[in-house]
Amino acid sequence: MSATAGHAESNPATRLGLQPGQVVQELGYDDDCDQDLRESIEELTGAELADEDYDDVPDAVLLWFREDDGDLTDALVDATSVVENGAPILLLTPKTGRAGYVEPSDIGEAATTAGLAQTSSFNAAKDWSGSRLVTPKAARTGKR
Numbered sequence: 001m002s003a004t005a006g007h008a009e010s011n012p013a014t015r016l017g018l019q020p021g022q023v024v025q026e027l028g029y030d031d032d033c034d035q036d037l038r039e040s041i042e043e044l045t046g047a048e049l050a051d052e053d054y055d056d057v058p059d060a061v062l063l064w065f066r067e068d069d070g071d072l073t074d075a076l077v078d079a080t081s082v083v084e085n086g087a088p089i090l091l092l093t094p095k096t097g098r099a100g101y102v103e104p105s106d107i108g109e110a111a112t113t114a115g116l117a118q119t120s121s122f123n124a125a126k127d128w129s130g131s132r133l134v135t136p137k138a139a140r141t142g143k144r
Contacts, residue, residue, distance in 0.1 A: 012037050013044040015122045016090050017132060018060060024090075025050040027079060028064035032100075033092075034125035060088045064128075066100025072107065076114035080135050089116060089133040092124050107131055 018024060024041055026049040041062065042048055050058055061079045065072060079089045091111075093102040104121075111118050116133040124130035 011040045011044050012125065013040040015124070016041070016060075016062075016130065017088060018044055020044060020046050022059035023047060023050055023054075023056070024060045024062050025052075025054050025058035025082060026062045026064070027052055028066075028069060028075070030064065030066075032066075032094075032127075033064050034128055037092075037125045037128070054082075057084055058082060058087070060090060062090045062092065064092050065102065066094060067102050068100060072102065072110035073113045076110055076116060076133070080114060080116065083135070085135050087134070088119075089135075091131040091133055092128045093131070095127055095129050098127050 018041060022045045024045060024047075026038070029051070038049060049062065050056075061083055063075060063079050065075055069075065076089060076091070083089070091107065093107065094100040108118065111131070111133050116135055118131050118133050120132045122130045122132070
């Protein structure tokens with residue numbers, strides 16, 4: 001099955017800014033994660049999502065996070081430690097009214113504390129909202 005330009009545009013993963021050939025490491029996976037979105041990422045990139053044990057440097061991190069998952073700042077700092085400067089952290093949180101919902105102000109505060117800038121927000125899936133976060137390229141000199 002070949003991917004046409006029209007099909008690529010309808011792939012939900014295109015909203016995440018991912019490209020074919022990229023390695024995406026998935027953190028925070030659980031049974032409530034959106035399987036269609038996960039499959040669309042794999043279809044777009046041409047590779048399976050790397051799990052938490054991946055020991056190379058991914059091109060992006062897909063972080064599923066719910067209110068009860070612990071400290072969001074810590075999760076974001078952990079995510080930034082595995083990617084190169086400037087690589088995106090794609091934070092997915094349950095939408096308003098869903099179990100595990102995270103307030104946008106909490107996301108903003110945690111991102112700032114973790115040294116990340118939010119570049120966009122998007123509708124990731126039926127039950128998930130997304131935030132594209134990046135480490136400013138000049139901010140973390142000396143890392144990797």
